[in-house]
Amino acid sequence: MALYSEKVMxxxxxxxxxxxxxxxxxxxxxxxxxxxxxxxxxxxxxxxTISDVKFETFGCGSAIASSSMATELIKGKPLSDALQxxxxxxxxxxxxxxxxxxxxxxxxxxxIKAAIxxxxxxxxxxxxxxxxxxxxxxxxxxQNIPEGSL
Amino acid sequence: xxxYIDNAATTKPSRAVIDTMVSCMSEYYGxxxxxxxxxxxxxxxxxxxRERVAALLGCQxxxxxxxxxxxxxxxxxxxxxAAIGEKKKKKHIISTAFEHHAVLHTLKKLEKQxxxxxxxxVHENGLIxxxxxxxxxxxDTCLVTVMxxxxxIGTIQPISEIGEVCRKKGVLFHTDAVQAVGHIxxxxxxxxxxxxxxxxxxxxxxKGVGVLYxxxxxxxxxxxxxxxxxxxxxxxxENLPAIMGMVTALEQAVSGLSDNAVRIKKLREKLIDGLSExxxxxxxxxxxxxxPGNVNFCFEGIEGESLLLLLDQKGxxxxxxxxxxxxxxxxxxxxxxxxxxxEVAHGSLRLTLSEENTEEEVDYVVxxxxxxxxxxxGISPVWRDLQNGKRKYVI
Numbered sequence: 116m117a118l119y120s121e122k123v124m125x126x127x128x129x130x131x132x133x134x135x136x137x138x139x140x141x142x143x144x145x146x147x148x149x150x151x152x153x154x155x156x157x158x159x160x161x162x163x164t165i166s167d168v169k170f171e172t173f174g175c176g177s178a179i180a181s182s183s184m185a186t187e188l189i190k191g192k193p194l195s196d197a198l199q200x201x202x203x204x205x206x207x208x209x210x211x212x213x214x215x216x217x218x219x220x221x222x223x224x225x226x227i228k229a230a231i232x233x234x235x236x237x238x239x240x241x242x243x244x245x246x247x248x249x250x251x252x253x254x255x256x257x258q259n260i261p262e263g264s265l
Numbered sequence: 266x267x268x269y270i271d272n273a274a275t276t277k278p279s280r281a282v283i284d285t286m287v288s289c290m291s292e293y294y295g296x297x298x299x300x301x302x303x304x305x306x307x308x309x310x311x312x313x314x315r316e317r318v319a320a321l322l323g324c325q326x327x328x329x330x331x332x333x334x335x336x337x338x339x340x341x342x343x344x345x346x347a348a349i350g351e352k353k354k355k356k357h358i359i360s361t362a363f364e365h366h367a368v369l370h371t372l373k374k375l376e377k378q379x380x381x382x383x384x385x386x387v388h389e390n391g392l393i394x395x396x397x398x399x400x401x402x403x404x405d406t407c408l409v410t411v412m413x414x415x416x417x418i419g420t421i422q423p424i425s426e427i428g429e430v431c432r433k434k435g436v437l438f439h440t441d442a443v444q445a446v447g448h449i450x451x452x453x454x455x456x457x458x459x460x461x462x463x464x465x466x467x468x469x470x471x472k473g474v475g476v477l478y479x480x481x482x483x484x485x486x487x488x489x490x491x492x493x494x495x496x497x498x499x500x501x502x503e504n505l506p507a508i509m510g511m512v513t514a515l516e517q518a519v520s521g522l523s524d525n526a527v528r529i530k531k532l533r534e535k536l537i538d539g540l541s542e543x544x545x546x547x548x549x550x551x552x553x554x555x556x557p558g559n560v561n562f563c564f565e566g567i568e569g570e571s572l573l574l575l576l577d578q579k580g581x582x583x584x585x586x587x588x589x590x591x592x593x594x595x596x597x598x599x600x601x602x603x604x605x606x607x608e609v610a611h612g613s614l615r616l617t618l619s620e621e622n623t624e625e626e627v628d629y630v631v632x633x634x635x636x637x638x639x640x641x642x643g644i645s646p647v648w649r650d651l652q653n654g655k656r657k658y659v660i
Contacts, residue, residue, distance in 0.1 A: 127571070128578060133644050148608035148647050151568055151588045151596065155646040171646040175570035175589035179644070216589075 119176060120210035126180035131187050134169040141237065143229025146222050152178045154226040156186070160234055163194050170226070177209075177216040178223075184208050185223035194231055198246060200224055267580040268626045272467075272558060273416055273444060273617035274584055278510065279469040279517060286471060286510040297503055298492065311503055314512045321519050322446075322461075322478060323454035330477040330485070330495045331508050335443040335464030336367035337488065338477035341499075342439045342460040343371045343410060345479070345486040347380060349437065350407020356380045357406045359398060363387050363602040364412050367462075368441055372410075381405075387602045391420030391550035399430045408437045413445035413461075417586055417599040417615055418550030419559025421449065428457025437483070443467055443475075447518030448556055449526070453478060465507070469619075470514030474507035525620040529557040532618050532627050536560045539631030543638055545651070547660040549600060549613065558618035561586075563605055565660050566648030567612045567641040569596075575637040581630055586613040608647070609659050 119127070139157040146153040152174030159167035168190050170182040185205050189197040202220035206212050212220060228247050235242045269277065278286075289310070295303035297311045312326070319326040332338045343358075350356060360372055362384045372382045383401050385393050398409055409431050414421045424440055431438035439460035445451050447468025453461065461478040465471055479485055491500025518525075537548060537560055545565040564572070569587030576583050586597025588611060595601070596610035605613075616630065642648040650656035 124574075127574065130644065135649075144646065148611070149606075150594060151607075151611040153646050171644055171649060173566065173645040173647040174568050175587070176574045178568075179571055 118213060119180070120212075122184075122208070122210040123177060123180040123212065126183040126209065127176040130170075130179055130183035132169050132183065132190065133171070135171065136167060136169050139169075141230040141232075141234030143226045143231070143233055145225045145229055146174070146178075148173065151175070152219065152222060154178065154182050154222050156182070156226045156230040158230045158234060160194065165189050165192055165194065165197055174219065174222075175216070177212050177219040180209060181205050181212070181219040181223040182226070185220075185227055189227055194234075197227060198231060200227055266626065266629050268622070268630055269582045270616045270618060270622060270626070270630060271582045271584050272619040273419075273556075273615065275466045275472065276469045276619055277621070278466075278471055279514060281517060282470055282510045282514045285513040286506040289506040289509045293505055293509075297505065298494065307505055310509060311505055314505075314508050317512045318476060318515060321515050322476075323452040324478055325481065327496070328453070328478055328481055330479060330499055331503060332462075332475045332477050332499060333473055333504075334466075334475040335365075335441065335462050338462030338464075338475050339365065339367040339439075339441050340371050341477055341485060341488050342462055342479070343368065343375070343408065344488065345483065346408035346410075346437045346439060346460065347375050348486045349484060350405075353407070355405045355407035357383065357403050359383045359385065359401045359406060359409045361385045361387055361393055361411055361602075363391070363415060363417075363599040364410070365416055365441055365443070368410055368412070369598075389604050390554075391415060391418045391599075391603050392554060393422060393427075395423055395426035395430045398427050399434070402430070402434045402436055406434070406436050408439060410439040410441070413440045413442035413451065414449065414556050414559075415550065415599060416444050417597055418561045418603065419444070419556035419617075420550040421445070421554045421556065424458060425456045428459075431459075432457055444556060447515060447522070448558065450522070453480070459483060465511035465514055468514050468518040470511040471507045474504055474511050476511075521620070526557040529618050529620060529622075532622055532624065533558060533560055535624065535627050536616060536618070536631065539627070540634060543635055545658055545660055546638075547609075549603065549605065556617075560616040560618070562614050563600070563609045563660060564612045564614065564638050565609055565658060566645050566651055567638060569611055569613050571641055572612070572614055572634075572637055575640070576633060579633045579637075581633055583630075584615040584617070586615065587611045606659055 136157040140160040141158040144155040155171045157169045168186045172182045202224040205220040293307040295307040297308035315326040440458045443464045446463040459480045464475040485498045489500045549561040569585030570589035600610035
């Protein structure tokens with residue numbers, strides 16, 4: 116069996132919405148280079164709706180595929196819908212990820228939320244802060260996976 | 266184009282090796298421990314294989330123990346030396362920070378059992394010196410274990426010199442020569458090691474078979490108890506087809522060693538020169554003191570797993586020291602040991618040549634790596650920040 120599903124490979128090799136947006140309304144970045152993955156999401160927001168979205172990702176195949184799929188899932192959607200996006204939805208849309216790659220989908224969810232939070236902050240819009248994760252202490256950098264034997 | 270350029274991971278068994286194994290399975294199916302003729306014929310084949318290996322390694326056949334591979338040989342060598350040391354109340358072991366996990370994890374286990382482990386720092390060029398080993402040796406040191414050549418960055422340690430220091434100080438010296446045997450000269454008679462591990466599948470032999478060389482007089486501790494195979498030191502009916510395949514592979518590798526080294530080195534230099542044209546990259550490990558077939562680079566601003574997947578799409582089989590390919594969150598301990606920061610170590614690529622690779626393949630690999638690195642940098646926020654001056658280049 117291949118490491119990744121066909122869907123993952125498709126979004127990895129032909130990622131949707133790659134790039135940046137000039138004067139983006141919201142930018143979110145999560146992860147760190149030390150851990151080996153960083154995602155940056157750029158949002159264009161018109162009337163509380165995500166009219167455009169782009170991403171840049173430094174990371175493995177599943178990180179790139181997760182970013183691509185997450186942007187597809189929120190493009191054209193109202194912010195209220197985008198805030199409901201879960202990592203589980205990203206995993207399902209990708210036809211699954213290997214267990215040790217689930218954190219990539221978590222990063223994608225967090226990156227989108229961070230970008231929306233940035234938009235709210237920039238525009239002085241009040242929000243319930245409990246719906247935004249604290250990325251400084253996300254579980255992904257603290258979990259421990261046994262070493263492989265490659 | 267299909268290019269297999271991951272020969273440090275494993276190699277393709279040669280035709281002669283496969284033929285040897287197949288004919289062994291039909292001709293020598295007897296159990297070498299059985300006393301009737303077909304058993305004894307198998308036993309003769311086994312002993313002949315042992316003698317041929319001994320001749321190639323410059324030692325006596327009684328110093329050769331067949332194992333299931335390099336990891337088992339590493340484990341048994343270290344555990345045996347530790348047991349010998351413990352009897353003399355010597356419980357200090359010296360090794361390096363960039364050994365294979367078969368060595369490091371065995372040492373970790375011994376540490377839990379009360380041994381003290383000193384892991385020598387490796388220089389930026391991926392080398393240590395005999396002087397550093399000498400400085401670390403104490404009254405209670407029972408073993409020095411230093412790999413002959415590193416599996417990731419290919420650097421070749423001064424094994425004879427380290428062995429000389431150990432002899433002078435009366436300390437046992439083990440070397441994990443899994444990457445060295447069949448590729449550079451390895452000789453028990455002239456290189457001063459007491460224990461050595463090798464693995465057949467690294468030189469076109471079969472998987473699951475290797476050798477532990479233990480100098481005469483070194484008492485081995487069993488890892489596997491049972492029958493009296495391998496002079497009572499390694500139980501289990503011998504894997505004769507694999508052992509004979511290994512001998513064929515070793516004979517081929519040793520007889521072609523000088524010619525292959527010249528040819529492969531030429532390809533290596535071409536590969537290094539080609540990849541060096543990529544901006545913000547660095548060769549890992551000393552350029553001279555390295556295995557003929559090893560090339561290892563770090564490319565700033567990208568991650569290794571995505572690099573490997575895209576190379577695979579182009580038909581190229583390679584390897585990386587990124588966390589995502591190691592199955593852990595940390596990138597390669599070897600790259601960290603030579604001082605590469607985490608974010609750079611994640612973007613590493615190991616290409617390991619064999620005599621079967623061609624110049625055309627090298628050209629294709631260089632072109633493909635250039636394209637893939639450029640593509641991945643184009644979608645990397647880290648690369649954007651480096652280019653905009655928001656992040657400082659490390660290499």
